[in-house]
Amino acid sequence: MDPAIAATLIGVLGSALVGVLAGAFHLLRSDIRRVEGKLDNLVLALARSGHLTDPQTPESPVDPSPA
Numbered sequence: 001m002d003p004a005i006a007a008t009l010i011g012v013l014g015s016a017l018v019g020v021l022a023g024a025f026h027l028l029r030s031d032i033r034r035v036e037g038k039l040d041n042l043v044l045a046l047a048r049s050g051h052l053t054d055p056q057t058p059e060s061p062v063d064p065s066p067a
Contacts, residue, residue, distance in 0.1 A: 046052045 043052070
């Protein structure tokens with residue numbers, strides 16, 4: 001095969017691959033943003049309903065007199 005034809009084919013295939021990867025990356029980024037928004041809404045809803053409170057452990061009484 002002529003080197004010029006081989007170089008052209010490699011260039012065309014390489015640019016097509018870069019285009020496909022760029023498109024996939026764009027779709028992946030938008031999906032991540034959508035999932036992130038849904039998780040934010042879920043966390044806010046749970047916080048408003050009181051389900052995300054930290055369990056409070058009773059503190060031991062402090063002895064006012066030093067030992």
